[in-house]
Amino acid sequence: MRIVSGKYGGRSLKAVPGDATRPTTDKVKEAIFNMIGPYFDGGRSLDLYAGSGGLSIEGVSRGIDEAVLVDRQYAAIKTINANIAVTKEPEHFQVMKTSAESAISRLQGSAPFDVFYFDPPYAKQTIVNDVAQLIEHGLVAKNAVLVAETDQNADLPEAISGFKQVKERDYGITVITIYEYEG
Structure with a gap:
């Protein structure tokens, strides 16, 4: 696993040990950012199930x-935290050890x-509920983008609480x- 592009491009990242998380492959990560960016002019991001980050x-x-x-x-x-250290710019990151629901409330x-x-986690997919909570708590910027990585059984709706689906791609089981x- 590595940082694919940008100012930290090429630097290696660690995966979370064990089977509790599955890191996004470099191929899928590159595809995601080609769909939503590929580069940004500032802004804030939130990852409620960060895994390796x-x-x-x-x-x-x-x-x-x-x-x-x-x-x-x-x-x-x-x-x-180890992967953030690779960037040598920890001031760009805030890490919270808590559940998604608690983080939304605290933010x-x-x-x-x-x-x-x-x-x-594919078996515990709560995206629709999480998005409703984010909107209720005023945490969604105008023109925000949401990236959902699921398995083929998730069957997400075309719209989620004001978010409209604009693209969908299959990468094996992802x-x-x-x-x-x-x-």
């Missing part, structure tokens, strides 16, 4: 100003987010669905 770190490498990474597993948080009142990465916020 690869998607958020890639986003900052490509121009996102600040990334908030959330995971509830100690091993994931340890890996995220209420902060600046809204422009990019959301959703890569929850499905990437891109939504844009219409408010």
